[in-house]
Structure formats: structure tokens, C-alpha cells
Amino acid sequence: MTRLTGRTAVVTGGGSGLGAAIAGALVAAGAEVVVVGREQAKLQAVVERLGARTRWLTCDVTDAASVDAVRAALDDTEVSILVNNAGIPGPVAALTDIEVHDWDEVFAVNVRGTYLLCKAFLPGMTARGAGDVINIASVSGKRPLAHRTPYTASKMAVIGLTSTLAFEVGPAGVNVNTLSPGPVSGPRMERNFRLEAERSGTSVEDSERAFVSRAALGRMVTEDEVAQAVIAMLGMPGLCGADIDLSGGMVA
Template structure:
């Protein structure tokens, strides 16, 4: 039976690559995203709806609609995230803090709250929550993002203990810097601020990992596929870094 896979923010960036990887293997893939145009470009085998994950009712409606169409959920991937405010702690704005946590953390609770009873009835399932290496290290001037990503790991480990007796596995993935449009913008902005080239900034960031490069989106997608497969049927409650082994940390 084809896996039934739900992915938040699944029409662009890492989420799109994850969705396409599952679809290529014959899975039924159901995504949400807030980008109308990106949703229109989804390949065959991927169904999507426009949803703001900070809208609790809209997110719940998306989940229930997917469950009605697919008849269940085998894999839930919480991929939605935003960078949040980048300022010293004394300059943090409470509204921006709450928005960062709403996207990066609260949305994961809402989806897990809806999907857990379904997976309990099935006595099977895999939940994968996207954290970050910012959930493993302190990140100066990125307190909202780091706090949310640390919380994702705590949330994941907790629900792993709750859901494990029902045969449900819960893991967190912690990417480092990942190649793509978002990191290109980060490199360009920092290069401009520092008066250097984007290549200089890339080399600075890449030198912080033992493998001296960024992750590729496909490498995140492949780990998702592994964690939701029978090959990982005894892997749960883990926070797994895909970062080339961080030696010197740069917040991403």
C-alpha cells in the first residue's frame, strides 16, 4: 500500500523536494503551503492547499480534508518554518517572537494533535519534525528561532514517549545550512553587510563543517524517507543532524 504523506510548507524549498521524493516512490502526498503560485507548480501525485499554518482552524481543516481523501496518514512531516527576528535580546519584539514560535513550534503541535489519534487507531505511523542545528547550539541574535527549534526537539522526544506504545515513531531532523534560494539570500545579505562577496561568505559558513559544504535538499528528503521506512522501525525520539558535522556554528 502506498504511503500517505502529509507535509507542511511542501510546495517550495526543502518541502517541495521532500514531497517530490515521496511522490517519485509512489506515495500519496498531501501538502499545504501559503504560496499560491508554488502550489500551482506541483507535480502529479502531489495534492496541495493554500494554508497559513498560524491559522489553527485553517490548518485543522486542511488536515481533516486530507484524512477524508486519503483515509489515514502514515507519515507526517512538519516542515513549515520562518527565520524570525534577528536582533539582540534587548531589541526583541514580543509580537515577532510569538509569530516565530507560532510557525516553527505551535503548528507542529496542531498537526500532531490531529494526526496522533489517527495513527493510534492504525497502530503505526512516523512523525518527522524539522528542527535545525540552531536547536542544538546557541545562536547569537537569533533567540526566537533558536528557542523554537530547541523546543521542537523537546516536543519530539516527549511525543515519542507518548506514542511509542502504539507503534508510532517520532524524530526530529536538524539541518545545517542547506543549498537553495533561501541560503542564497542569506549569503547575499551578509556579503553586502560585510563588504565581501557571497562566495567569501559561503566559504566562511562551509568551513564550519567537517565536510566543508552545505547540505543539499535531497539529503534532507532522503533522511525523511529513511526515517519513515521499515529500515528505521526501531529509530524514535532522536534529533538527527544533517550538517556535515558542525565544528564552528553559524546560525541558519
């Protein structure tokens, strides 16, 4: 596929997991990709694997100066795709047991980071009259998920940010949408199942079975499925202000 040839994408949280998978799908579709994250070694490994049409920049998405440095480093580049994927899961605990600093950290990465990257790259898109922003949220922002209040609240905030921002920049030709995956198989969910098992006194296997039983397909989605959903959304020019569920039927 080469339909994104000539376009440059910035992918946050690009050093591993979903971010690396999304970066790979964008490269396969013809785009130039800048992977952004905190850990240089992981970013370098992704670039080495994906090849010449990728590059990396370190960035703390919670820090305005760090984000501005990324924007400045790309001043000579026409960034027309922004995928705000950077996020952290936060604690697994009852709200009354969650420390304030843990709550603030989740919102700093998941919400403030999305805001700062949009603030940095939207002016260029609106000036050119074209661009795509895809913010990665979660179905957990739209359904009960006990003992995960910071995460679910932050993801609902991303959905609200997206729907409002679409009306701010849509008239300038910029599409802003949310992709809300369900549980994605991989290390993050394994960690959550382990913590939930410890909290509830059940096995990790029982914790996972109880969770995926809520999905119509009875399974988690994969990183590659989420990455291909990003590509599909970029191929839908009339999509703006939307929130796309990719959950195997967990939200139906």
C-alpha cells in the same frame, strides 16, 4: 523505489524548497502526498510537476481553524506520514534589537504549527496503531548561532517536543523523530548570508565561507540530501524519539 506504496503523507511548507523536495522524494518512494502551505500557486506548481499521486491544500499552520479544515478535508484519507517542515528563519539581529512580534511569529510557525499538525493527525495514527511523524528542526537549535535567537530557540523547542511526544505515542506504534539539517543551500541561506554581511560589514562571500567552515565537509547540505534522509528515516522502524543530524559535520 515503491516501499511507501499505499501510504499517504502530509508535508507542510510543501510549496517550495525543502518541502517540495521532500514531497518529490516521497512520491518517488511510492507514497501519495498532500502538500500543504499558504500559497496556492506554488502548491499547484508542485502538484503539476510531481503528478497524479499528489494533491494540495492551503493552510496557515499557525491557525487552528485552518489546520482543522485540512484534517477535515482528509477525513476519508488514512494519513500515516506527517512531515512538519513549515518554518521561517526570522530576523538576523541581536536579541535586544528583535521586536516582540518578530519573535512571536517565528514561534507561531516553527513550534505552534508543529503542535497543531501533530494534534490534528496523531489521533488517527494512534487509533490505527501505526504512523510516522518527522519534525524538521535544525542543528542551529543545538549550537551557538549569534543573532538568530528566535530561530535557534524555536528549533530546540521542536526537538524537545519531539522527544517527549515519542514517549506519549510510541507505545501506540507511532514513531516520532526529528531531522536536524545543517545549512541547506538555497534562497533562505543566501538571504541569511546577505543579512549577516550587512550587519557585520563583510562581504556575502566571506559570510558564507565563515559559516560553512564550521562543517567537516566544508559545505552546506542540499535539499535533495535532506529529502533522501526523510526516506531513510521512514525505512528504520526502530527509530523513535531520535534527532538525526544532517549537517555535513557541523555538529560532531
